[in-house]
Amino acid sequence: MDSKLLARIGAVIFVAIAITMTAIEMSRAPEPPRAGPAAVAETSATDPLLIELRRCQSIGAAGASDPDCLRAWAENRRRFLAPGALPAARIADGATPQEN
Incomplete structure (x- = not known):
């Protein structure tokens, strides 16, 4: 061939x-679409840290001097840098943020 x-x-x-x-x-x-985004929205609606971060975002520049916002931002940094931590328990007990 x-x-x-x-x-x-x-x-x-x-x-x-x-x-x-x-x-x-x-x-x-x-x-059909997967339930991924719906599960994330449900979690964010019950997470006290995310609720507090949204409140801080909504108050704008005043959030820089608000102690609750400072604590929420510190907790968010700890959550990001140490994924094994229990952030929801720490933010609920009213602990003050630690500056490094």
Whole structure:
């Protein structure tokens, strides 16, 4: 067999497989959305730290001198830097932020 003929047969087979796979994929029903974002929204609605951080964000520049905002920001830093910590328990007990 001629190598050009073999290349053409291979190309035709490849295109046929690609068209078949595309047709199969287009005929599938769309998958329902996953519950990932809803679970994150539910967690953020019950997390006291996130509620406090949103309050601090809403008061603007006054949050820089608010002791509760300073404590929330310190706790947020600890949560970010030490993922094994229990931040919800520490912010609820009213502990003062520690400056490093």
